[in-house]
Amino acid sequence: MLTRPYRKILDHVDRPVSIAPLVTFRMAFGLVMLFSTIRYLSKGWVHTQLVAPKVHFSYYGFEWVKPLPGTGMYWVFSIMILACIGITLGWYYRLFASLFFLCFTYVELIDITYYLNHYYFVSMVALLMVFVPANRYFSLDLLRDPSIRQEKVRRWQVGIFKLQIGIVYCYAGLAKINYDWLVNALPLSIWLPAKTGVPVIGFLFDYKMTAYAFSWLGMLFDALIIGGLLWKRTRWLAYIAVVVFHSLTGMLFQIGVFPLVMILGVTIFFSDEFHKRLINCFSYFFQLVSNKKKLIPTQKSVNIGKTSTIARIFLITFCAIQLLFPWRYLLYKGNVFWTEEGYRFAWRVMLMEKAGTATFYVKDGPDGREGSVINHQFLNDHQEKQMAMQPDMILQFAHYLDDYYKLQGMVEPEVRAEVWVTLNARPAKLLIDPKVDLTTLKDSWKTKTWIQPFDEPKIK
Numbered sequence: 001m002l003t004r005p006y007r008k009i010l011d012h013v014d015r016p017v018s019i020a021p022l023v024t025f026r027m028a029f030g031l032v033m034l035f036s037t038i039r040y041l042s043k044g045w046v047h048t049q050l051v052a053p054k055v056h057f058s059y060y061g062f063e064w065v066k067p068l069p070g071t072g073m074y075w076v077f078s079i080m081i082l083a084c085i086g087i088t089l090g091w092y093y094r095l096f097a098s099l100f101f102l103c104f105t106y107v108e109l110i111d112i113t114y115y116l117n118h119y120y121f122v123s124m125v126a127l128l129m130v131f132v133p134a135n136r137y138f139s140l141d142l143l144r145d146p147s148i149r150q151e152k153v154r155r156w157q158v159g160i161f162k163l164q165i166g167i168v169y170c171y172a173g174l175a176k177i178n179y180d181w182l183v184n185a186l187p188l189s190i191w192l193p194a195k196t197g198v199p200v201i202g203f204l205f206d207y208k209m210t211a212y213a214f215s216w217l218g219m220l221f222d223a224l225i226i227g228g229l230l231w232k233r234t235r236w237l238a239y240i241a242v243v244v245f246h247s248l249t250g251m252l253f254q255i256g257v258f259p260l261v262m263i264l265g266v267t268i269f270f271s272d273e274f275h276k277r278l279i280n281c282f283s284y285f286f287q288l289v290s291n292k293k294k295l296i297p298t299q300k301s302v303n304i305g306k307t308s309t310i311a312r313i314f315l316i317t318f319c320a321i322q323l324l325f326p327w328r329y330l331l332y333k334g335n336v337f338w339t340e341e342g343y344r345f346a347w348r349v350m351l352m353e354k355a356g357t358a359t360f361y362v363k364d365g366p367d368g369r370e371g372s373v374i375n376h377q378f379l380n381d382h383q384e385k386q387m388a389m390q391p392d393m394i395l396q397f398a399h400y401l402d403d404y405y406k407l408q409g410m411v412e413p414e415v416r417a418e419v420w421v422t423l424n425a426r427p428a429k430l431l432i433d434p435k436v437d438l439t440t441l442k443d444s445w446k447t448k449t450w451i452q453p454f455d456e457p458k459i460k
Contacts, residue, residue, distance in 0.1 A: 013159070013315075014307050016152035019137045020275035021268050023090075025161060026134035027282075028264040029125060030088030033100065036257045037080045046073050048380070049114060055378050055400055056111045057386075057393045060443055065109040076103050087129065090139020094130065101126035112393065113386045117168075117349050118258035124164055124322070125265075131314065132157045138279050152304055156315060161268050163319065166226040168262075171326050171347035173223030180337075180352070182219065185211035186424040187353035195252050221245055222349075229269040242266050253350065332447055337423060338431075338454035340390055341447065356389035356421035356431065360398065362405055365412040373401060389421050391432060391451050398438035415439050429455075 040046065050067045058065065067073055080103045086096025105123045108114070135141040136150035180186040189211035196202045204210045221241065228238030246259035267274075307315075329342025336343055337352045363370040375384045378400070387393040398415040405413045414437045420428040429452070436450045 010307075010312075013154065013156040015155045016304060017155050017158055018272035018276065019133075019150055019153045020272050020279055021158050021270070022132060022134045022153055022161075023138050024275045024278050025265070025268045026090065026093075026129065027088050028267070029129065030084050030086075032257060032261055032264060033104075033122070033126075034081065034084035034088065035260075037077060037084060039257070041074075041077055046077060049382075050107070050110055053111070053380055053383060055383065055397070057113050057383065057396050059109055059112050060392065060445070062109050065106065067110050073107075076107065079103050080107075090135035090141050093135030093139060093141055097126070097129045097134075101130055111383075113383045115344060116256070116258075117347055118256065118261060120345055121164070121168055121258075122261070125161065128160055128164065128318075131311070132160075138283070150304060154304060154307055156307070158268065160315065160318075161265075164322065165262075165265055165268070167322050168347050169222045169225050172349045173219055173221075175346070175348045175351060176215070176219035176222060178351070180424050181215050184424070185215045187351070188214050188218075190353045190425055191253075198251065218245075229266055232271070235269065239266065239270075255350075334451070335454040338421075339448065339451050340392075352424055354389045354421065354423050355385075356419055356428075358384075358388040358394060358397075358417055358419040360401060360415060360417045362401055362410070363414040363416075364405075364410045365414060378404075388419060389431070391448055392443055394419060394432060395438055395441060395443055402439040413439070423454075 050073050056067065068076065079099055083096040083100035083103065086092050087100060101123065104126055108119045108123060133148075133150060133153060136148050136153075142149055176182070185208065189208060192205040192211050192214065195205050198205070225238055225242065228234045228241070231238075243263055246263050249255065250259035326346035329336045329346065332339060332341040334341070336348075337354070358375065360373040360375065361370050362373060375387075375397075379387065379397075387397055394417055398417060401415050402413055416434055416437055417432060418434040419431040421431040422428040431452060433450050433452060438450075441450060
C-alpha cells in the first residue's frame, strides 16, 4: 500500500503539462546531432579515430565493442544521419530515436581515448528520448496516425531532461570547489596566456587575475545557473549568461558542439507559452503542400493516463544512477585527478592540465633481453598522449604489447612502464610503479595499488 508522501510524489510527476517544450527540445537535439554527425564525417574522423588505429582502448566491461570492418563504420554514421532527421521531424520517431542512441553510444564505446563529458551527456539524452512521446505533436508521425496526437505529457517526461541538464551543471560546479581551481586558478592560469590572440579580449589573458576571475565565475555559473533558469524573474538573464559562457568557452577551447548543445538544450526551462509560440513560428515550414495537411491536426488529444510501473522503475533507476554514480570516487583513496579512479562519468569538466611520457620495456622471459617500445608504431598521436597519463589505458597497452610480442615469438614476455606525469604545473613524478610487470595485473573496479601515491609538491 502506497504511503501518502509517495502518492504525492507520484501525483506530482504524473501531472499533465504542455508537450510543447518536449517538441522543441526534440527538434533542437535532432538538428544539433545532425550537424555534429556531418561534421565528424567531414573532418575525416571516422577514418582517423575509428578505422585506421591499430589499437583501441576499451571501457572496462566493454572490451567486446569493436569497430566494424571495411566501410561498416561509414554505414553506422549514415544511419545516424537518417536517425537525426527522423528525430527532428518526428518521423518514425521511436525507431530513429532508438537507432541514434544505439549507434552513437556504440561509436563512443569503441575507444576510451576520445571520452568527453558531452558525449556521455548526448548518450544519456538520446536514451531518454526513446522513452518520451516527443512525436505526438508537430511531427510527421501525426500524418501517418493522427490518433496519437497529445497536447499534454506527464510532468516527468519534460522534467527528466531538466534534471539531466541540472546534474551536469551542478556536479560540474561542485567539482570546481577544489584547491587548485579556486586558490591556484589552475589550470586556467596555464591555458589562458596561450589565448592572447583572441580578438578584443585576448590582452586580458596575460593577467593572472583573469584566470582567478574566470575560475571563480566558472564555479559560480555552474553551481547557480539552474536556479536562475528555474526562477521566472531571472530566466532570461540566466539564459544570456548561458549564451555568453558557452560562446566564450567554445571560442577558447576545443570542445566541439557542446556549447551549442547546452545553449539550445537549456531552453527547455522556458515557459510553455514560449515553446508554443516557437512551434507556431515554424509550423508553416512543416506543411505538406500537396494536400495542405499540417503537423498540428485538429483531432482530439488522447488521454495520457498514468505512468506504468515499468516506466517508474526505469525513472527511479536512471535518476539514482545519475545522482549517485559521480560520487563513486569517494570509495577510492588518493587524489582523483592523479589516479583518475572514479573520474569519468562524473561531470568533471576541464579541471586539470595533465601530461605524461610513458616508456614501455618488454623483457623476453627465457633469455632476459629487454628493449624499449616505440609507442607511435602502435598508437596515433592522440592515443599516445591520453594513454601516457591514464593508468587504466597504460595497463591496456601493456596487455596489447604482451599479446603482440607473443605473436612475434616471445615466450611469456614481461612488460613494465616508466611513466612520468605532471599535474597542474607540478614537477613530473612517477605515476605507476616502474618495477611491476603489468602483464600480471588485470583491470577492475578495485583500487589500483600499483599507482604511486600523490605527494603534494610545491607549485613553482
